[in-house]
Amino acid sequence: MTETTTTSANGAAAGTSVVTTEIRGGVAVVTVNRPEVRNALNFGVLDGIEAALNALERNDDVGAIVFTGHGEKAFVAGADINQLIGYTLRDGLTARMQRLWDRIQESDLPTIAAVNGFALGGGNELAMSCDIRVAAQNAQFGLPETNLGILPGAGGTQRLSRLVGLGRAQEMILTGRIIDAEEALRIGLVTNVVPAEELMDTVLSTAETILAKGPLAVRLAKLVVRGGAETDQSTGLLLERLAQSLLYASDEKAEGATAFLEKRRARFRAEE
Secondary structure (H helix, E strand, O other): OEEEEEEOOOOOOOOOOOEEEEEEOOEEEEEEOOHHHOOOEOHHHHHHHHHHHHHHOOOOOOOEEEEEEOOOOEEEOOEOHHHHOOOOHHHHHHOHHHHHHHHHHHOOOOEEEEEOOEEEOHHHHHHHHOOEEEEEOOOEEEOOHHHHOOOOOOOHHHHHHHHHOHHHHHHHHHHOOOEEHHHHHHHOOOOEEEOHHHHHHHHHHHHHHHHOOOHHHHHHHHHHHHHHHOOOHHHHHHHHHHHHHHHHOOHHHHHHHHHHHOOOOOOOOOOO
């Protein structure tokens, strides 16, 4: 099944949609659609992503979400400076983008960033909030906010160091240096780099591989990995033990083990 919806929101030019959602089987592809400004984030884009999440998290047919940008030049090239210049102390405390990216990170659904070009500032932070990041060879990454007299405020100061280490994160944030896809792969910022023309096929194949696994197992594994990364190892192991206990008692485990012994594909979800 393929289904496409569009979200029009504040900040979009008349008659355009700044976020689109296409459902391909059990995978939802959410696309930021402002190519004329390298898919920069404005209030309309945030509204659109939030609306997409609201719909997708209620849709039992969706098992994974892919985030990408329209066109071949940019994933999301940061915040819209025309709106940024008007931000106030209140906007900083409200931290809407940070909260929205937190929601993506904490989603029960596995998330993948298909980084098809520039991923700067809030765009890099969006990618980092996803579980998996796959980059096209032309992708570039950076947190250049210090050039504007601000800091990465949508999770960048925290997520980057957890992915690439404290020293590299400090260097990237303090200098605002932009790195290419190969360096991003080398330091652990992305999990794979592929030719641009293969990006979407690779990402969708990855999502479909996840969809073939036990949905409760995927959900709990994501929860335990994320939760364990924020605490000490003993507490993380306790989370792992509790999650495994739930899975041992589940119908999902029974189906997975039985299918293995019977040398057939496990049927974790209802067959269409």
